[in-house]
Amino acid sequence: MSDPWDLSGEEAPRLVDPVAGEGEGAADAALRPKRLADLAGQDRVRDQLSLVLEAARRRGAPADHVLLSGPPGLGKTTLAMIIAGEMGAPLRITSGPAIQHAGDLAAILSSLAEGEVLFLDEIHRMSRAAEEMLYLAMEDFRVDVVVGKGPGATAIPLELPPFTVVGATTRSGLLPAPLRDRFGFTGHLDYYTAGDLASILARNATLLGVESDADGIREIAGRSRGTPRIANRLLRRVRDWSQVHGHHRITREAAQEALALFDVDLVGLDRLDRAVLEALCHRFDGGPVGLTTLAVAVGEEADTVETVAEPYLVREGFMVRTPRGRAATPAAWQHLGEEPPSSPAGRFGQQPPLA
Template sequence: MDDSIFHENSPEKQPEEIAMEASIRPQTFADYIGQAELKTELQVYISAALARDESLDHVLIYGPPGLGKTTLSTVIANEMHVNIQTTSGPAIEKTGDLLVLLNELEPGDILFIDEIHRLPRQVEEMLYSAMEDFQVDIIIGQDEGAHPVHFPLPPFTLIGATTRPGALSAPLRHRFGIVSHMRYYNQEELQQVVQRTSHVFHSQILDDASLEIGRRSRGTPRIANRLFRRVRDFAQVYRQDDCIDLSITQEALNVLNVDECGLDSIDRKILQLMIQFYNGGPVGLSTIAANLSEDTTTIEDMYEPYLIQQGFLQRTPRGRIVTDKGFKHLGLTKQEDR
């Protein structure tokens, strides 16, 4: 099985994955695993807003894919006892689309925009006055009959989520009063995620098996849940047993080409490419992407962060470099320069 289980050419989630995530999604902070510091901060802001009977300040959530940004926004809405409208940057193609969404909000409601860095420019500019003054001005009519109309909005909270905070324009970024950084999960937190998911799916998994899945899940709950589902399939087919133990877990993950550090075939291809053809680098991002037939954004956003976070890869002004740890992980030795 050579294809990556972790990555797709597009970051868009599949319908099956969306349905699965909805079924296991926690609804309150009490059920939300991980991100302890972030949860503590948000609980303070939510309690203060509720005490003042005000809408929550606008929130920007950023971090790598799969850490639970959408889930966190739903939890915030539930804790605030308000409704939430969910959309994404690419889905709002024109200002009229945004106006329809804003018009459906009640006082205090939340508008959640995933991939907010992909908003069209004209839509983003309309958001400025909506966020600051809870109003927008729209043009009615055409040519000589065109005239501006003042459109008031109820107080609302915009929650924007992005994997690329640097891609946001400064005017939009500065309008968020709360900026929250989601970090990779540790193995123990991911073990809890797997155990919770197994409980929701009425499956039994032993502690060492759930820890093994957590260890190979790249610090990401979405990946932990994907791996759990695949391991559960192996246990059902090959063991005909609902109880998932360590041996079937390791067997399944090995078939899926997920190694003990959570690297899959694509991750290893990146490192192998850089070592085989460039002696570990430095190598330019565009060169790596061309060799793998991927676009640079996919490499930079979906593969690199974990490789860098785990110490297998380094960014330098001259390009990417495989570290000694990366060479050792693949069992390779760097050739001395002559």
């Protein structure tokens, strides 16, 4: 009698493939474009940045400091990697929350090589002491290391090799003006069009080794909120659904079935987004309603509703922010398949609840 747990026979490779994840990991790492020429979308920023980098290469000097701003998921980290690749320089990655003391920044700066690219993600969250040290380092390539305490403390100047700072922020308004002024180039990343996302997804599907139809790719792109990070995540989920259900290609039907399973509707709204709209329209008759009350109604934290759901709902015209709170627009009612109320103030009449 054969052992049912014996995987030494010829059927074993069908059950367990020890190298199945190696190509997958390599493909995932290859999804980020390595050159500006491979970057789809962001044409204005790409052309401007190409000029800055080409001029620096011709001078044989490090590129000017670069500040990248925009919503999360649009490719700020990818652009930092591209800058390092285009300049043929090593890349050092850190983040603003990780630098809470001037000594932390001094340790990083003192170890930089000439021409190295230092990527500071969420740069607006650096401590004030570290920001003041960064001013001097970016402008004069020098930091002052304080030795000792009290009246006997001594500042020792430390010369730094020329380097490039690439800062990324989702809230550029929080950056102090002296720090913003020290960046030679500032680029703002906008949301991608469905066509640009379709180009990105078609390329990434090939890198993942997945066959796809143009209709299937467009279906995913149209539900990706104009964000490549979301598009790549949905692509992986559609790929998983297709593989499990025995499909060899990502078709429009496969994309629709998979995205319906993961609660992503035709315009990209997920479970939380629809919960917010349903609470606004059904429980509060369109609002206005305060953020905290709305968050309690959907069972989430107020910060989650404000930072995750609200930006896209406002951008797509499903919700508005008023002095008295959040309110649903006629488009929200139509998206839920209902007629908007005749009175814009809902059941609250002319005295809506305070925010």
